[in-house]
Amino acid sequence: MAKVNKFLSFIRTILETPSLINLVLDSSFESEKKFKKKYTEISSLPQIDLKLLGKEIAGDIDTFILDGGSLITDLQLLKTLSMRDDINSYIEIGTWRGESVYNVAKHVEDCTTINLSKEEMKEMGLNVKYADQHGILSQKNPQIIHLEANTKFFDFSALNKKYDLVFIDGDHSYEMVLNDTKKVFENLLHENSIVVWHDYAYSPRKIRYEVFQAILDGVGKENHGYLYHPQNTMCAIFIKGKFPTTPFDDMAIPSKVFNVKIHSEEFSS
Template sequence: MQKIIKLFKAIWLLLKRPALFNLILKDEEVLRNEFEKVFPALKLQELDPFAWTEAQELNIAPYAFLSGSSMVTDFAFLQMLCRKYKVETYLEIGTWRGESAANVAPFVKEVFSLNLPDSTLRSMGQSPNYIDSHRFFSKDIKNITHLFGDSATFDWQPYAHKCDLVFIDGDHATEAVLRDTQTALGLRKSSDSILVWHDAKQDAEYPRYEVLLGIFKALPAHMHSNIYLVKHALCAVYLPDALIGQAIDLNALPKRAFELRLTQKEV
């Protein structure tokens, strides 16, 4: 009886507010089913960069600890990639406060960071505080160039075949990730270049199928075996070398612990 009442309540709510359908369609359980239907043989795998020698010495700065901030471990991962693979040209889609750009800048020759222009954010009805926070940490860093535009329509030609690493962290809807990933393929300096996606996980352990669907649909099948979820972080990565990924073991006992010392910086 309770179930029938719930069903009628749900139907009534959906009829009253059809936008609620989007919540169902974007539910991770629904998207996981779609992922498994589209890629029935695919087993997601995990990479543990904190086992690399580069993980011995990490300094994450700046870090805002504010709404929407990436995890400390995401910036650590980007830094480690830049050091390990000697990245010279780093390009990212999605600047916001400039935290990711500022974190990698000391380790690369040049950073390009694209974001929707402030005028577009304004016309989208975003708050002045949100708009003003864009580029806060990256605006005065010499080797960072800010690019403005919508990644869907931006003229990418000047950056084609120039990038050692492309970080995709703009719009996280499946279709947008698919499109940005296809763009990133053309930006790679060579087939050895690295692709990183943010928010490919819901948290430090669980996959986020909304983003994973975009990634795997965009990349040709022969690249799928080199895509890894990143342990302790929210990223996924495409690496050219066939590292041995591990099977994902959700809610397993911790195998390592970190110690963080928090130091405040002038802003």
């Protein structure tokens, strides 16, 4: 009887506020179900150790450690990649406070970031303080190019350039990750380009299936073998080559411990 009452209560709530059905349809449970229906033989990406992705691992990271940002290990991944000899240009989709591009720019002079303009974000009804925080760190480096555009409509071919390292961290809906991934692979990559997606996972051990499916659909089946999940990050990476990997296990006993020394300093935008 309790289940029946709960169901009837649910129906009444949906009838009163029909838009709430989107919370159900867009839930992580529904995304996982859709993913497993399409990709019956893929459950996760193989995991790769960060030490295999660069000649040395970055140790110093600049971060605000606030909501909506990247993990320290996500930024460490990007900075480690930026220290490679073959990485001389970088572009990212989604700036937020600018932590990712700011860290990469410590080692790569040619850095570009693309984001909605503050005016467009405000017109969309987003919080004014949220809009105003975009790029507050990356703007400190005058060499970083800040482009304002909606990637849903932006013509990436107009950049007329191929990049060594690309970071996709914009709108995380299936539709927009698919849009950004396809456009990046069609317009911005050369034979040895590396692509990193943020929020492949909600946390290092919880996959975000709508993003995962968009990545697989966007890169094409021929590139699935070049996709990996860098350990201890929320990221997925596309990199040519075959590497030693370990299977994803959300209950695995930790194999490493991180020694983190934190120093803070005053910041003003």
